[in-house]
Amino acid sequence: MNAELFPRSRARIAPGAVHVPDWLDPALQHRLLAACRAWARPPAGLRTVRTPGGGTMTARQVCLGLHWYPYGYARTAVDGDGAPVKPFPAWLDGLARRAVADALGPEAVPEEAYDVALINFYDADAHMGMHRDSDERSDAPVVSLSLGDTCVFRFGNTETRARPWTDVELRGGDLFVFGGPSRFAHHGVPRVHPGTAPPELGLTGRLNITLRVSGA
Numbered sequence: 569m570n571a572e573l574f575p576r577s578r579a580r581i582a583p584g585a586v587h588v589p590d591w592l593d594p595a596l597q598h599r600l601l602a603a604c605r606a607w608a609r610p611p612a613g614l615r616t617v618r619t620p621g622g623g624t625m626t627a628r629q630v631c632l633g634l635h636w637y638p639y640g641y642a643r644t645a646v647d648g649d650g651a652p653v654k655p656f657p658a659w660l661d662g663l664a665r666r667a668v669a670d671a672l673g674p675e676a677v678p679e680e681a682y683d684v685a686l687i688n689f690y691d692a693d694a695h696m697g698m699h700r701d702s703d704e705r706s707d708a709p710v711v712s713l714s715l716g717d718t719c720v721f722r723f724g725n726t727e728t729r730a731r732p733w734t735d736v737e738l739r740g741g742d743l744f745v746f747g748g749p750s751r752f753a754h755h756g757v758p759r760v761h762p763g764t765a766p767p768e769l770g771l772t773g774r775l776n777i778t779l780r781v782s783g784a
């Protein structure tokens with residue numbers, strides 16, 4: 569699993585986009601997983617997202633702070649059970665600020681507080697198409713934390729959903745931050761590698777937590 573001959577090193581994937589392997593220690597991974605399990609429960613819990621074209625997203629999602637739906641933010645689970653979205657805890661803002669400082673440097677930490685989390689659960693067959701995170705009214709960096717199975721994270725360009733892109737292997741515990749000139753770059757998850765989660769975590773599948781500043 570993580571017994572590498574050479575440790576994976578941090579990499580700048582594009583200007584303002586940095587991958588930091590193994591950023592979350594095992595204790596923090598356990599804490600985040602336990603929190604995700606609680607957040608996933610109703611009301612306003614894990615749901616299948618329907619897209620305007622009539623399709624469904626294969627990754628299931630729960631939100632904190634504000635509820636994201638295609639394509640905007642609301643205070644209630646407007647495309648779910650209609651309940652108020654769960655609050656965004658202050659410790660996640662602290663975690664996001666530490667992540668930005670570590671990945672991009674202290675000058676990249678925004679003045680505004682992080683106030684939104686989108687938590688996506690991927691089973692073995694789930695994926696996410698190329699898209700931009702463009703429903704926020706702030707250009708503060710997006711912080712992405714991964715738990716469980718390894719995936720291929722495709723990081724593209726701001727212009728089109730097509731190439732050029734870079735495929736990055738995101739494993740459980742990894743951090744990816746995209747801000748600055750990469751804040752509105754297209755990205756997606758073409759596949760998850762089932763069965764690659766560290767067994768001691770006790771998660772089958774992959775969880776990704778993105779922390780954002782809504783600008784609302």
Ligand SMILES: O=C(O)CCC(=O)C(=O)O
Nearest residue numbers: 686688701721757776778
């Ligand atoms: O699962 C991931 O790594 C990416 C998730 C994502 O792009 C999103 O929630 O907007």
Ligand SMILES: [Fe+2]
Nearest residue numbers: 699700701755
């Ligand atoms: Fe995204």
